[in-house]
Amino acid sequence: MSKILVLAEQQFGKLANATFSAIGAARQLAEKTGASYDIALAGQGIGGLAEQLGAYGAGTIYVLEDASLEKYTAQAYAQAFHSAAKASGATFVVAAATAIGKDCTPRVAARLGAGQASDVVAINGSGGALTYTRPMWAGNVLGEVKINTDIQVLTVRGSDFDAAEATGGSSAVEKIAAGVDAGSLRMTYVGLDAVESSRPALTDADVVISGGRGLKEASNFKLVEELADLLGGAVGATRAVVDAGWVPNDWQVGQTGKVVAPKLYIAVGISGAIQHLAGMKGSKTIVAINKDPEAPIFQVADYGLVADLFEVVPELTSKLKARAG
Amino acid sequence: MKILVTAKRVTDPDSKIVIKPDGSLDLDGVDFRMNYFCEIAVEEALRIQENLDDVEVVAVAIGDEEATKEVRTALAMGADRGILVECDEAKLDSDLVARILVKVVEEEEPDLIIMGKQAVDGDNNQVGQLLAEYLGWPQATFAYKVELEGETAAKVQREVDGGVETVHLTFPAVITTDLRLNEPRYASLPGIMKAKRKKLDVFEPDDFDIELEQKVEVVGYKAPPSRQAGVTVDSVDALLDKLANEAKVI
Known part of the structure; x- marks a missing residue:
């Protein structure tokens, strides 16, 4: 009987939303293989979160608590998740492809002697003949990969798997030894310089407004921010403007940044480099505003407005305000 | 101090x-270059070298004979010595690359490994983490700023979801680079001339007793679904009308 283990992600006592997408992927995998799934939760003082996860249809929630797990570090968490994989007898390990998931999961795979497929966007086949679709070459190519090891490890892209809804019921909660060898740890968490924002997270937002080089300078980004705030959306950016230091790195939408799939994506002054398109073309409705009619962004846009953004974005914002008010 | 870079x-x-129609990739006529994240890694190592006495920077590539060029590029940027582990790249996966690097590390015994967070072809983002785990070393992936504490430790700021995280590492350690860490230098002409005389050792996986058995295999490639271009609207009012009445998103 195969078993799936979902690696839950929590930081500062809060579960990451992406964890529920990972559970969604685990449910798909369970349907295809007849496996059941467990969830591993690591940290310190996290009993409440285990209760919260108990309503998501897992067989067992393995809770790993240890002083070394109070703050996330790759070394300690990989050891703890490895202990959970052993306890559950997992043949599949699934984590979200977040910063933490990307950082930690390969170490778990190494400990398990397992192959890993990163950034999986689709699970194909059934039973013992599964393959995984994952973007390569900055999303220009979709690779179909298979894993040849007895244990298969996946990180999954949140925007491609529906977040699992609670199904009620309650999973068994089992506290197990984290199995972290404190003497082996040579890294410590020092701190987080958090980007404070009242806006929704890029990867969760229903509306994303992104800006590119066409904005000409950093101060003009406020045009994008005003529009985003009016629509209750998140603000994104291209790699070029992140590189230029106009906006924080974690605003970057693209293959090397965040992959988003909101209901509405508005690209302002963005030409549409392949690597940017890879991060947003799953959006439901795409609007492009650019004065260059040849810009590649128009090839993926549902609605294109060829115009000077400095004229039409303020107009759009004020007319939206008028509609709202 | 010795730094190994990829x-x-x-x-x-x-x-x-x-x-191609058979699901394989046509790489004829495609240009090649060093992975940008690796260039950032080479640059970071060279900056450390410039700030400390007696730092040796060793550049390693794993791939076919052509990959010698990328090792030479690293040498032309300023790395001291090069290593190529020659093998058919199609037979590798992230895990094999990590296990070959473990052998190189056992030979070289570096204090620090700096490498790209991912290669921009496979986009796996695994090798640095796998290598660190196999070696039992700490890691700082997605580095944004590296501050050395002498030659034995570093504080690394990392790009994470929602901000920049700082971790402290005691060497030996693995650091993987993100975009904003630095702006890699170009190789100068004298640098390119000098690179030709620098030592470049070539190995094969056999030399390390590694069998090329893939844990993860690519069975096919396909193009991503294409998105139909939509319509062009001629005014903000027309756009608002479409968004409200057709797409129903506002």
């Missing part, structure tokens, strides 16, 4: 990759 050969991100 110099992976990848397709030029500006080259178009064509998928």
Whole structure:
């Protein structure tokens, strides 16, 4: 009987939303293989979160608590998740492809002697003949990969798997030894310089407004921010403007940044480099505003407005305000 | 102090990759260059070298004979010595690359390994983490700023979801680079001339007793679904009308 283990992600006592997408992927995998799934939760003082996860249809929630797990570090968490994989007898390990998931999961795979497929966007086949679709070459190519090891490890892209809804019921909660060898740890968490924002997270937002080089300078980004705030959306950016230091790195939408799939994506002054398109073309409705009619962004846009953004974005914002008010 | 850096050969991100009808990739006529994240790794190592006495920077690539060029590029940027582990790249996966690097590390015994967070062809983002785990070393992936504490430890700021995280590492350690860490230098002409005389050792996986058995195998490639271009609207009012009445998103 195969078993799936979902690696839950929590930081500062809060579960990451992406964890529920990972559970969604685990449910798909369970349907295809007849496996059941467990969830591993690591940290310190996290009993409440285990209760919260108990309503998501897992067989067992393995809770790993240890002083070394109070703050996330790759070394300690990989050891703890490895202990959970052993306890559950997992043949599949699934984590979200977040910063933490990307950082930690390969170490778990190494400990398990397992192959890993990163950034999986689709699970194909059934039973013992599964393959995984994952973007390569900055999303220009979709690779179909298979894993040849007895244990298969996946990180999954949140925007491609529906977040699992609670199904009620309650999973068994089992506290197990984290199995972290404190003497082996040579890294410590020092701190987080958090980007404070009242806006929704890029990867969760229903509306994303992104800006590119066409904005000409950093101060003009406020045009994008005003529009985003009016629509209750998140603000994104291209790699070029992140590189230029106009906006924080974690605003970057693209293959090397965040992959988003909101209901509405508005690209302002963005030409549409392949690597940017890879991060947003799953959006439901795409609007492009650019004065260059040849810009590649128009090839993926549902609605294109060829115009000077400095004229039409303020107009759009004020007319939206008028509609709202 | 010794720093090992990677110099992976990848397709030029500006080259178009064509998928053949049989699901394989057509790489004829595609340009190659060093993985940009590896260039950032080489640059970071050279900056450390400039700030400390007696730092040796060793550049390693794993791939076919052509990958010698990327090792030479790293040498031309300023690395001291090069290593190529020659093998058919199609037979590798992230795990094999990590296990070959473990052998190189056992030979070289570096204090620090700096490498790209991912290669821009496979986009796996695994090798640094796998290598660190196999070695039992700490890691700082997605580095944004590296501050050395002498030659034995570092504070690394990392790009994470929602901000920049700082971790403290005691060496030996693995650091993987993110975009904003630095702006890699170009190789100078004298640098290129000098690089030709620098030592470059070539090994094969056999030399390390590694069998090329893949844990993860690519069974096919396909193009991503194309998105139909939509309509052009001629005014903000027309756009608002479409968004409200057709797409129903506002």
